[in-house]
Amino acid sequence: MAKKGKIEVRIEHCKGCGLCITSCKVDAIALSNAGETNSYGYQYLKMVKDTCTGCTLCAVMCPDQAIDVYRE
Amino acid sequence: MAEKVLMKGNEAIAEAAIRSGLKCYFGYPITPQNEIPAYMAAHLTKKGGTFIQAESEIAAINMVYGASCTGARAMTSSSSPGISLKQEGISYLVGAKLPAVIVNIMRGGPGLGNxxxxQADYFQSVKGGGHGDYRMIVYTPETVQEAADLTMKAFDKADEYRNPVLILGDAILGQMMEPLIFKEPSGRTFDKSSWKLGNRKDRPSHLINSLSLSEGVVEEWNWELKKKFDLMTEKEMMVEEYLTDDADLVFVAYGTSARICRAVVNQSRKEGYKTGLIRPITVxxxxxxxxxxxxRKTKDFFVVEMSLxxxxxxxxxxxLGRASIHFHGRPGGGIPAEPDIMKQLKEIMKK
Amino acid sequence: MKKVYERNNIALDMPSPYCPGCGHGIIHRMVMDAIKEVGQADNTIFMAPVGCSILAYTYLDLDVCQPAHGRTPAAATGVKRALPDSLVVLYQGDGDLAAIGTAEIVHAVNRGENITAVFVNNAIYGMTGGQMAPTTLEGQRATTCPEGRNPMLGQGYPIRVCELLQSLRGLYYAERTSVHDAKNVLKTRKAIKKGIENQMAKKGFSFIEVLSPCPVNWGMTPRKALEYVEKEMAAYYPLGEFKVDGKIV
Structure with a gap:
């Protein structure tokens, strides 16, 4: 069975580019809804499903070092 | 006692630089300064220093920029067209507050010239050949001895002010041989630990740059630079006054032109003309x-330059209009001749 | 749960100074990771270019030297010769390295300077607002080739820099990588680390070209820009090693 994982997002560092989302194989992450932005006006990354395996690839793709990854 | 040696101006500059603790020299071939890189290749490397024949004058001045960032004493030399290529780098050195010594052994121009x-690079040297508001000390040695002495001084002043210093000579100074005695370098040391790059331990990171896009920062830093330029103006001016006390006419000339004018002063005094010479050592x-x-006492000034x-x-x-100013100039590699200057002097004195 | 990936603290605690989806942020991270893995942060001198990534100095907690446009390899030479035991990392964009600074990079490589160069190829001038770069692809639009780059109009061909430098004997290691997906980002990190290890072992010049997206100046979404890197750029600029241990691959 796949390991369980989770991410923590530094919301103020996220620019909502979504490169992380292209690397997620389990559809665990998405951007916040329009209107739901950080103080710079960017939509930001959120966990939307409990399927995260802690593979770290989203953080590897992040140009802004906004993601920390945890794993069991 | 120090030994008297016979050397070309270019070699004396190179040797004086090595004695001043030069660590890195970068240059590119161009006549009439080729003895400097050749001397460095033969002697600086033996003292553990770095010599690189760069791919261009532009690369050479930027290698100086890099070496100076680490706190090392660094130098480049060239001649007029090559110095034009270095102007961008000189502006950056001033902007980034980096010490460096630059030697220009001037040749005829414009363009490739001869x-x-x-002495046609005066404007370029003292009015800022590169972009931006900047100044640098410009030494104009008259003799091989003075070329060596001022080279040693240039390294200290570059470090003291964190600013490039230019030594402005010409092909005659570079090529002629004269006896000289190398003085002991000052031995002054400069603490560069607050800004130099590398070997970082328990200190904040250092940045060497000349960019800031934040509003007002560059203006503020120009005002800071001005304080430094003002201090140099106050403290670093050097001039020789030769027989000016009783002079009816005073020559103003630097470098090789001053050498010629000195001979004219001596000869004209023998013939009964009271002349003198003001020789800027820093232009x-x-x-x-x-x-x-x-x-206040002299109403005729006679400027002699190897330029227009x-x-x-x-x-x-x-x-400022308080006296008459006369001029004798020879551009494009021409050398002012004593008899020509003497003839013009006599015409002036007749009036 | 255990933390398995965290921010590299060589970067200051701030968002990167670049546009959303810009490859520089990813590549900076890979450089930082490589430096940290070899334990050389205190010994590193980061040589910034002129271009977008000049802003590295606002973001990286490293000693940084920022010379004139294109002259970074010459300045890096000066730094390294004066401090041979320091780790000198040269970071340049395509305008800086392959246009205005062509002479400087060629000769720094040719001398075999013992430094590590990271060349970010995003096929555009970013800082100045999207002009044609020496590496802009044929047909790719930019503000100074609004109809798309056309070599038949005298706009020149996109320069393949790894191939250009490959024949120089001073080049010890060269690899072209990409950041269009996580697998390739990790390959990029590996290549940069290898380049840095080469320098520490005094092997000579290491050159890592990284294909990178510039969504804003390409007029694409960040995701589309990644696709463009993968499908268009990597097709013209083949990924892989060009020189290993001083030998042409």
């Missing part, structure tokens, strides 16, 4: 006050 002696800072004071007339503009600013 390889004969010239920036310019000895404006010395010339200005001289207008560049320093004469600074003489005019110092005289």
């Amino acid at each position: 390889i004969a002696p010239s 920036w800072p310019f000895p404006s006050d010395v010339i200005s004071k001289c207008t 007339g560049q320093m004469i503009e600074d003489v005019k600013l110092a005289v």
Whole structure:
């Protein structure tokens, strides 16, 4: 069975580019809804499903070092 | 006692630089300064220093920029067209507050010109050949001995002010051989630990740059630079006054032109003309006050340059209409001849 | 749960100074990771270019030297010769390295300077607002080739820099990588680390070209820009090693 994982997002560092989302194989992450932005006006990354395996690839793709990854 | 040696000006500059603790020299071939890189290749490397024949003058000045960032004493040399190529780098050195010594052994221009002696890079040297508001000390040695002495001084002043220093000579100074005695370097040491790069331990990171896009920062830093330029103006001006006390006419000339004028002064005094010479040793800072004071007793100034007339503009600013200014200039590698100057002098004195 | 990936603290605690989806942020991270893995942060001198990534100095907690446009390899030479035991990392964009600074990079490589160069190829001038770069692809639009780059109009061909430098004997190691997906980002990190290890072992010049997206100046979404890197750029600029241990691959 796949390991369980989770991410923590530094919301103020996220620019909502979504490169992380292209690397997620389990559809665990998405951007916040329009209107739901950080103080710079960017939509930001959120966990939307409990399927995260802690593979770290989203953080590897992040140009802004906004993601920390945890794993069991 | 130090030994008297016979050397070319170019070699004396190179040797003086090595004795001053030069660590890195970067250059590119161009006549009439080729003895400097050749001397460095033969002697600096033996002392554990670095010599690189760069791919261009542009690369050479930027290698100086890099080496200076680490706190090492660094130097480049060239001649007029090559110095034009270094102007961007000189502006950056001032902007990033980096010490460096640059030698220009001037030749005829504009363009590729020729390889004969010239003083046509005066504007470029003292009015800022590169972009932006900047100044640097410009030494203009008259003899091989003085070339060596001022080279040693240049390294100290570059470090003291964190600013490039220019040594401005010409093909005659570079090529002629004269006896000289190398003085002991000052031995002054400069603490660069607050800004130099590398070997970081328990200190904040250092940045060497000349960019800031934040509003007002560059203006503020220009005001800071101005304080430094003002201090140089106050403290670093060097001038020689030769027989000016009783002079009816005073020559103003630097470097090789001053050498020629000195001979004219000596000869004309034998013939009964009271002449003297003001010789700027630094053309920036310019000895404006010395010339200005001289207008109280002298009503004729005679500027001699190996150009169409560049320093004469600074003489005019110092005289401010209080005396007549005469000029003898030879551009494009021409050398002022004593008899020609003497003839012109006699015509002036007749009036 | 255990933390398995965290921010590299060589970067200051701030968002990167670049546009959303810009490859520089990813590549900076890979450089930082490589430096940290070899334990050389205190010994590193980061040589910034002129271009977008000049802003590295606002973001990286490293000693940084920022010379004139294109002259970074010459300045890096000066730094390294004066401090041979320091780790000198040269970071340049395509305008800086392959246009205005062509002479400087060629000769720094040719001398075999013992430094590590990271060349970010995003096929555009970013900082100045999207002009044609020496590496802009044929047909790719930029503000100074609004109809798309056309070599037949005298706009020149996109320069393949790894191939250009490959024949120089001073080049010890060269690899072209990409950041269009996580697998390739990790390959990029590996290549940069290898380049840095080469320098520490005094092997000579290491050159890592990284294909990178510039969504804003390409007029694409960040995701589309990644696709463009993968499908268009990597097709013209083949990924892989060009020189290993001083030998042409």
